[in-house]
Every structure is written in C-alpha cells, then in structure tokens.
Amino acid sequence: MTSSFFRSRFLLAHAWPALFGLLLSGCSTLGSVGADTFTLEGELPADFALEAQAHYGVANGCNGRARTRSFESDFEDSPHAYRFRIPVNYRDGLCEMRLARVGLFINGRYGDKDWQRTYDNGGLELVDTLPEGAPRFDGNGRLSKTAECTWFFQLSRAHSRKGEISKLxxxxxxxxxxxxxxxxxxxxxxxxxxxxxxxPARRNTWLSTAQGWKPCVPKEGWQQCQEPPVFGTFRMDGRECTVYPKCKE
Structure with missing residues (x-):
C-alpha cells in the first residue's frame, strides 16, 4: 500500500508540468480563435479587388501591443461578391484585443500591366456614440451602403511611359x-x-468634343488649355490616338 501511494505521487508529480502546459496552451489557442465577429460583405465590379485591414488595440491593460489582421478578395474579370468575417474582439494569450477600425483598400485595374493598377481608401470607424445622421443597423441587424467609384484619366509623366493614358x-x-x-x-x-x-484628372487639360475627349497642348510653363485650344496626341494600348476613349476620330 505504501509502495502504491508513493508510486501515484511520483506519477502525478511528473505528469503535472505537462498537464499544466497543455492547459495553458489550450487556453491560448482557444482564446486566439474564439471571438465575437461581424460580417463585411458586398458586390465588387469587374476588375476590382478589396483588402480590409482590421486594427486592434489591447483592451484590458495587459502588456501587449496593437495588432492588424488582413482580409482580401482577388480581382475577377466579372462582377463578384466578397465576404469577410471580422473579429470584434479576441484573446491573444492573456491580452484582450478589441477592434478599433477597419481600413479599406479599394483596388482597381484598367489593364494587364502592373502600373495599370491603382487604389483608393475607405474605412469603418468604431465609435461609442454614432454621429448625428449616421446610418444605423435595421431590425435585421444589417447596414447597407453603396460606394460610387470614378476613373480619372490623364497623361502619364513617368519617363518610361510618358504620354500614355494612366488613371486614378x-x-x-x-x-x-x-x-x-x-x-x-x-x-x-x-x-x-x-x-x-x-x-479628366485635372480641369481644363482636356476638352470634350462630339468625338470624345481631346488633350490640350499647354503653353510653356502653363498647365491648362490655350485659347484657342491646340490639341495633341497621346498613346494608348500601343496606338497613337487623338481622342479618348475611342482613340481615333
């Protein structure tokens, strides 16, 4: 009986550190994935992609640092949907992380070259009190908005593609x-x-005609159209053009 008692204490003493470590590991892992979430979803046009960057701060005063999580949808050739489930809070070890804001990168492409991609920004701001007039969730817990995007064209000033159409x-x-x-x-x-x-990306640098937009040749040291206007040419998709977007009159 005495031998059995000491053998049990010996096994428990050696098993406890491993068991304690497993419990700590399990709490940390579960804490990092268990979270309250909300869903960000919607429709993107063809040749658009979206990246959401969720920014978190430490909420319980522990010795932690801010964190960022990214959610991405890729480009597609046709209109498509996206859907992100974003944690509102989660545990990172002993730290409680709370969502502060979600930055949005709205990516668009207008050609197959790397420089024919650009983006604009948006964002979701978390606040304690909504500003007056801000949209609110409906009875089904949904808030719906539509963003309007516009392409602005210009002549590139980059040395390697000077005179080519580029867009913002x-x-x-x-x-x-x-x-x-x-x-x-x-x-x-x-x-x-x-x-x-x-x-046009800049006012009074192109003039609208029945055939399309025609680029002005400015005076030396002057950025806008001359009076009367003098028109130039530009390059688009390897062609020399006189009007945008049809290229030829």
Missing amino acids: LSCSGAGAYLANQTLPGKFVNLSFQVQQEER
Whole structure:
C-alpha cells in the first residue's frame, strides 16, 4: 500500500508540468480563435479587388501591443461578391484585443500591366456614440451602403511611359461609423459601383468634343488649355490616338 501511494505521487508529480502546459496552451489557442465577429460583405465590379485591414488595440491593460489582421478578395474579370468575417474582439494569450477600425483598400485595374493598377481608401470607424445622421443597423441587424467609384484619366509623366493614358481611382461613400457595443453578429453590406463616364484628372487639360475627349497642348510653363485650344496626341494600348476613349476620330 505504501509502495502504491508513493508510486501515484511520483506519477502525478511528473505528469503535472505537462498537464499544466497543455492547459495553458489550450487556453491560448482557444482564446486566439474564439471571438465575437461581424460580417463585411458586398458586390465588387469587374476588375476590382478589396483588402480590409482590421486594427486592434489591447483592451484590458495587459502588456501587449496593437495588432492588424488582413482580409482580401482577388480581382475577377466579372462582377463578384466578397465576404469577410471580422473579429470584434479576441484573446491573444492573456491580452484582450478589441477592434478599433477597419481600413479599406479599394483596388482597381484598367489593364494587364502592373502600373495599370491603382487604389483608393475607405474605412469603418468604431465609435461609442454614432454621429448625428449616421446610418444605423435595421431590425435585421444589417447596414447597407453603396460606394460610387470614378476613373480619372490623364497623361502619364513617368519617363518610361510618358504620354500614355494612366488613371486614378476615386470612390466616395466607402465607409461608415459603427457602434462598437452592438457590432457583434451584425452585417455591413458595402457594395461598389463604377460610373460609366470617366473624367479628366485635372480641369481644363482636356476638352470634350462630339468625338470624345481631346488633350490640350499647354503653353510653356502653363498647365491648362490655350485659347484657342491646340490639341495633341497621346498613346494608348500601343496606338497613337487623338481622342479618348475611342482613340481615333
């Protein structure tokens, strides 16, 4: 009986460190994946992609640091949906991490070359109190918005492609304020539309004609159209053109 008692104490003494470590490991792992979440979803136009960067701060005063998690949808040749489940809070070891904001990178492409890609920004800001007039979740826990995106064209000044058409992207309405106390379990539907008409990136540098937009040749030291206007040419898809977007009059 005495031998059995000491053998049991010996086994327990040697097993306890491993068991204790396993418990700690299990708590840390479960804490990092168990979280309250909300869903960010919507529709993207063809040749658009979206990246959401969720920024977290330490909420319980532990000795931790801010964290970032990224969620991405890729480019597609046709309109497509995206859906991200974003944690509102989670545990990282002993630290409670709480979502502070979600930065959005709205990526668009207008050609197959690397330089024919650009982006605009948007964002979801978490607040304790919604600003006056800010959209709120409906009775089904959904908030829906549509961002309007416009392409702005210009002549590239880059030495390697000077005189080529390049574009900038601008998206309005690509964000919202969210009340952090009621966010878990909610759905934010943020969709994107592209305006059919493109516009010059700078005023009075192109003139609209019945055939299309024609680029002005400015006076030396002057950025805008001359009076009367003098028109130049530009390059697009390897062709020399006189009007945008048709290229030829």
